[in-house]
Amino acid sequence: MIEDALNWLDDRLGVSKGGRSFLDKIFPDHWSFLLGEIALYSFVVLIATGVFLTLYFVPSAKDVIYHGSYLPLRGQKVSEAYASTVHISFGVRSGLVIRQMHHWAADVFVGAIAVHMCRIFFTGAFRKPRELNWIVGVTLLTLAIMNGFLGYSLPDDLVSGAGLRIAYSILLSIPLVGSYLAFFLFGGKFPGNGSIIPRMFILHVLVLPAIIAALIGAHLFLLVRQKHTQFSGKGRTEHNVVGSPMYPTFMAKTTGFFFMVTGVLWALGGLVQINPIWLFGPYEPYKVSYAVQPDWYMGWLDGALRIMPSWEFVGFGHTIPLEVLLPAIVFPGLTFGIFYAWPFIEEKFTKDHAVHHILDRPRDRPKRTAVGAGALAFYFTLFAASSTDVLANFFQVSLNTVLWSFRFLVVIVPIVVALATYRICLDMAGVQGIGKRKRALVVTRSAEGEYATLPSAERPGDEHHELDPAPVPVRIEGLDSDPDSGTLDPLSAAPGIRRAPR
């Protein structure tokens, strides 16, 4: 039956040979390989919940009088975008769960990409031959951040409206073309002629998701074509991949993981409030609320805007607002420029042009690890600087003190972290067997008072227990015999044999 169907397909498409090797594709088992999967599955959730939201969301800045079920807003003049978002939250069954799930999924999507990228960076997985996939990945991060910003700007609430005005001011700051860009995009002087919301909408629901989906396809195609990287270990070389096969082991685990990610996101959507726009109120350009922070992935830019000194260049009849241009245009440009160029920068320094499939342990590359840790510390400090006002309130110190502290910390913290990381890496490199599970020793005392030291029972994970890797079998013999007959009981046939988790 199944054979017939496969043969029917093979007669027409010739899928058997390629299909079989796809089923045999090996996935190395390491927890850090899940990070990319979290991003992938968050994206699936984003598409599904996003489609649901488009059924109700009205991308229009047109004023309407709110008549919905949320009493405090009744009779207020709000935009259709805002009214429909409130309607999704209170007037559509499960609407609030799905709206909040969409927002959570976006935050998790960008977060998973960022952490996944750290994994790729610190283990050197971007090296030859994977530079192209690194570039695709950095592009995905950029697009994910941009689409996140567009998405949370759509409801036209007080917080996102302020964010949109900042974005407009950032565009204005670009020399020569800034005011033209801003006017074209917004359809006039802020807030424009009402076209920014439908424009952001089409970018958010069609253009960017289509590009992201295509790039994810390319990302996965390159992954299959080049096969996975792997950490070193028993039987692992530059010329093989060791792990679990696509079918059935990986498929079961990853499908289960998809449901787990979806379940967690759904639970977050139902249980943990995010972006309660009905509390913020509709956008009014002259209103603003206290302690406004953007979504987390914009925090580093917000922090940079806050701690930048007030340098504005005025001369020759022109103004260049460096206090906005440098932190909001030049700085992110440099950041992503360096991200893109990193594989080539590193190759230039190490003069290592060889192909690498075995991953580095971060401690074995102290310089790269130090640079990465310093960079992370830098962006974390900027992120923290996006809440200068909250910190000043919390610690009961003046805003001035907090601001000046951050202006220094943003330089000092990365340097200290990088140097400390470098030292720790060097120290760890000298220790044998670090990170490997050691057999526990049990000390016993007999009735006579005699002490004895015995090794504990062997456990999975003990190094020498790992089998040599074998090719994925195509045919498995003896499957049809009665498993309860006892002759082919796998446990008695191979007592005590366990695979070591890596």
Next chain:
Amino acid sequence: MEGSAAVEDRPGEHEALPIASFDDPHLQPYARDPKRAERLIAVLFVLGILGVIGYGAVFWQGGQTQLEGGFLGGGLFFIGFGLSAWGKYLLPQGPFVESRHPMSSPEPDREAMASAVVDRGKMVFRRRGFLGTLLGAGMGVFGIVATFPLIRSLGPKPGNALDTTNWKKGSRLVTMDGRPVSVHDLEVGGSLTVFPEGYTDSIRAEATDQTILVRAAASSIVTQPGRETWGPAGYLAYSKVCTHAGCPVGLYMEQTQQLLCPCHQSLFDVLDGAAPVFGPAPRPLPQLPLYVDAHGWLRAQAPYDQPVGPGFWERS
């Protein structure tokens, strides 16, 4: 280097397909006690089914956000956890291996590809370089012209729109609901957001015209040269659009007589011409000159004498 090493690794075209016997150690499950794992996974699946049914029931009953989240989130998680556990504990764990072949093609293939591209390309342009130039020019012109409808149609040119507001000589100050502001409306230390009369029903006008009116003790004001008459009876009016990134400078702190922008924490000194004392804002908030008319209403002596809001290239 890696090419030659890998050739040895490359398996023959018709390698024997691997066959394993059911009791091969690589095919054993990871679980020490597969029966127990089976039971655990069954329990997880049952919990999952109950969670999903629970969500269905809540939805049927009219819905409740937290219950919906808990039931379906938990249900999906348990089903997923069960399936992952099935994969991890009960399916063959290997380790299995597949060999990796170098990406680089054999040298003859590389040469053939390179010469196919280069030589045929030369055939195309051989003694016909001018055609290539013309084609390039055509593409370039199209590329530029294609941006016209894509970009230029989107919005108006800025013109002098950034330099102006709706404040005019004699504009009466009104609140958001259109009520005019009289000289008696604010106590010393009070503040109010005001707009020019006739422009309070448009969000576009509000975005630029918004002005913060504060009343300070007349004696404490540091009078700026040329602005001697701008603040009658201690009334000072400043543009509410932050000169940094355009947020409303919404927090008036009476004690210190400062205006704070909550977006990026720029601080302006109300008594000293709204000069920035702290934060990233580079310029004072522009001041609107006021006078009190015969009926006691506050009015603008003149429009703002400079563009309001953040800096831009054309600002001189």
